Amino acid sequence: MTNKLSLRVVLVSVALVLLAGAVGSALLPHTGAAAQEKELQGSMNVSGRAVVTGTPDIAYISLGVETRNESAQQAARENAELMTNVMAALKELGLTEADLSTSGYNVYSYQQSNRSDSSAPPITYYVVHNRLDITVKDLDMVGEVIDTAIGAGANQVQSVSFDIQDKQAMQIQALENAVAQARMKGEALARAAGVTLGGIKVITEQNTSYIPYTDTAALRSFAVAEAKTQITPGDVEVSAEVYVEFWF
Structure with a gap:
């Protein structure tokens, strides 16, 4: 009885090994095809730039x-x-x-x-x-x-x-707007080329700059005797630029 049970266990194990091999062989062509599709998939590079203005405080x-x-x-x-x-x-x-x-x-x-x-x-x-x-x-x-x-x-x-004392919110908004512009440009290129825009492969923040507003009216008014200095603050600017590589 024990010998028969052992024989059954061995036969079942062999069957499972053969089944696993068959399944693996069946999956290999599909995996290779997916990899091949990935290799054939193209990509495009676009840039996005945005400027956000704010009122100085x-x-x-x-x-x-x-x-x-x-x-x-x-x-x-x-x-x-x-x-x-x-x-x-x-x-x-x-x-x-x-x-x-x-x-x-x-x-x-x-x-x-x-x-x-x-x-x-x-x-x-x-x-x-x-x-x-x-x-x-x-x-x-x-x-x-x-x-x-x-x-x-x-x-x-x-x-x-x-x-502006707290510029972080403006910097984040500028980056978000720059990425949105890059995506719009990517979609336009994809439509023109007859392909479908995919996900992002690489995204890089190229530059984020801040430009405070400087007024030289004080220098001009200083040269005029008895003149009161009139200062009118303008908006300050935060700009951001990104480079994005999309799959298609």
């Missing part, structure tokens, strides 16, 4: 105090006095220490010929430049801040720029 002003004197110490003292007046006047407007920061301090000298006596040695002058960066969260105050600083002693305005 913060401004950055860069201005300075420059003094000149034949004495370096005197030039430095005059500069310090003027900058102290500028910062005090800005604080009276409601700005705080956190809104004001020194971004540069330079001292250099140059020589100038004596115009009254050409035979005399040239005169050495020392120039002290103190640069102040100002953060303004109330955009309606930007013009007033510039005028106040100039009235207190600032004699240089380098730049006025507007920004």
Whole structure:
């Protein structure tokens, strides 16, 4: 009885092995055909670009105090006095220490010929430049801040720029729009070629750039005596570019 049972087990095992081999052989041609179809499947490369604009909610002003004197110490003292007046006047407007920061301090000298006596040695002058960066969260105050600083002693305005404090949402939106444009271009190419657009093979973020809005009106108005500085912030831009390879 035991021998018969063992023989049956062996026969069943052999049958299962043969069946598995037959099934595997039957599947091999189909697997090869699928791989061959994959190899024959084409792909196309397209790019997508999008720009998202937003309304600024913060401004950055860069201005300075420059003094000149034949004495370096005197030039430095005059500069310090003027900058102290500028910062005090800005604080009276409601700005705080956190809104004001020194971004540069330079001292250099140059020589100038004596115009009254050409035979005399040239005169050495020392120039002290103190640069102040100002953060303004109330955009309606930007013009007033510039005028106040100039009235207190600032004699240089380098730049006025507007920004958005949280740009991540704009960056994500720009990327989504760029991918959507790439897909539309891929679909147009597929229709023209008489093929069906498939899935994405490769997608690459090529470039995401941010362009704050800069206004040079402050520089222009500074040259006009008694003129009030008018600042009108424009939109800031975030652009994104992607490259996508689609199957077809």
